[in-house]
Amino acid sequence: MSDLVIQIRDMTRTYVMGAEEVHALRGVSLEIRRNEYVAIMGPSGSGKSTLMNMIGCLDTPSSGEYWLNGQEVSRMGDDALARVRNKEIGFVFQTFNLLPRASALQNVELPLVYGGVGAKDRRERSKAALTRVGLGDRMEHRPNELSGGQRQRVAIARALVNEPAILLADEPTGNLDSTTSEEIMRVFESLHAQGQTIIMVTHEPDIAAHAERTVVLKDGKVSSDTTNRRGAAA
Amino acid sequence: MLIRDAVGMALNTIRVQKLKSFFSLLGVLIGVTFLIAVVSIVQGMNVYMEDQFANKLIGLNTFQLRRMSNFNSGNVTEDMWREWQRRPRINYQEAAYLEDNVQTPVLYSRYCSENLDMLWDGKTAKQIDIQTADAPYFQIKNYEIASGRTFTPQEAKVGAAVIVVGWEITDKLFKGADPIGKSVMIAGIPYRVVGQIAKQGTLFGISLDKFAVVPFDAPIHRAVCRLGFMDELHVRADNPAAMKLAVNEVEGLMRIQRRLKPAQENNFALQTAEGALEGWNKISAILMTALPALVAISLVVGGIVIMNIMLMAVAERTREIGIRKALGAKRADILAQFVVESATLSTVGALIGIGAGIGLAFLVRGVTPLPAAVAPWSVGLGVFLGVAVGMTAGIYPASRASRLDPIEALRQE
Structure with missing residues (x-):
């Protein structure tokens, strides 16, 4: 039981759009263990973005339960969710989402600022995180002075700096060329090897093939859940 | 952060x-x-x-007993003005009575003034403020003597024809030369310059140096004041508290002398620096x-x-x-x-x-x-x-x- 990082039971999410009700999730159940590397796939409209927002605690389900690292987050309020996002989740976005006017180091420090970590400790941990993704020599650069791959590595450093329970990546290679995509995938693999739990949303099968397990959504439900042969595409 | x-x-x-x-x-x-x-x-x-303004025009810890106040703020109606004009002037007996009866230690000087022409060596200084005053006047006004001296109590007593001049007289009439010992003519009578008052500067751009002081009983007196009366009695105390006491004493003694009933208002004015500032305070x-x-x-x-x-x-x-x-x-x-x-x-x-x-x-x-x-x-x-x-x-x-x-x-x- 304690080995489970994520436990989702009969999760539904319904949006009201004008007079129409949109059922984005129609009863999803999913369990993810510590140090798993999971790819979530599905065509557009399958509910994978909604599921990612749920896992990332950016949204709460209409019904069902969501337990993250032993806490029931499906019943939490805004501020409690913010705290969970800060401590338990490291986001990596398709468009990097770095603050343009802040240096790489300042971007990486941001989760620690909201986590209430002291200035000195913050700096040291952020430098360590940037060094870990191979950007020890680019800490004072601003995002527009970095290449796409470097920006995504800053984002990964920012996601890891608070030692979250899960690394949640949303199309992490969507804005990168194939060489850089491979480079980012190697970073993910090395993090996974060090024990990090990774959940990656993608629509590219060859990116998903880097994961150990692939969950496919269709029409708001899990349509297949398969284990890949480890490192098949690498 | x-x-x-x-x-x-x-x-x-x-x-x-x-x-x-x-x-x-x-x-x-x-x-x-x-x-x-x-x-x-x-x-x-x-x-x-x-x-x-207050200290140069009125003087520190100083007040003036006058027929009416010359710093007025607010509305002065015609009736008020007519009442002021009917008031008796301050006379010698009243001043002497005050000198004898006020307990607070103070300095006194009678005072009158008039604008008159002053002549020297064929030149004329027009409309000089000629002030007649007693010997303590210089101390009351805190005038610094730049050269020469003020007039002595004896000169004041006999009404000697001596004069202490302001800076502008020296500057304009004597062209900066030492005025001491020179003889100036005012209303046909010669006065010997004995002293020179240090420069006072300006107030709102108006010169404070266009004046001269002669003994109260000097010959010019009749051109400046009506005999037996004065424009103002200047009184100076040592400190603000003493001044307040003196103001109260003078007011009481004046009311006694003028036999004013309790319901009657003062028919004289006690002008303090505070009073002069009233108008400004309103603004x-x-x-x-x-x-x-x-x-x-x-x-x-x-x-x-x-x-x-x-x-x-x-x-x-x-x-x-x-x-x-x-x-x-x-x-x-x-x-x-x-x-x-x-x-x-x-x-x-x-x-x-x-x-x-x-x-x-x-x-x-x-x-x-x-x-x-x-x-x-x-x-x-x-x-x-x-x-x-x-x-x-x-x-x-x-x-x-x-x-x-x-x-x-x-x-x-």
């Missing part, structure tokens, strides 16, 4: 968009400029009126009442402009807010960020306003006779208002930012 971030971000916005920022800060800037400039001028005037009170309204209007307008700027900033930076929320910023964190940013903007406006206000005050001091002194409390208040207006104006935009849905915010381009 959060506050420093927000301050830095606000300063960065100002730096990048100088012109837009300047206009957005204009309201706060003008409000604070007004505040500093008006307070500086009023304060400067206060100091000036007390130091220069400054009006200015200080109008000022908050002026400042408040500018600040309200300034606050609304800043609020709009902040609403625009929130709209432009929706994605940034989404990122911050995804990384764990709580509502309060976002709220604080934008309030601090708004306060910083407004405070920058206030600081520029303080600079402009001080500049304006010095400009007024430079080009007009009005003095100006910057009051530290007004600078403090300016900064406080800047922060307060910014925080208030920032609350609504900041609360909108803090309530944004992170998913929606992240989706924005």
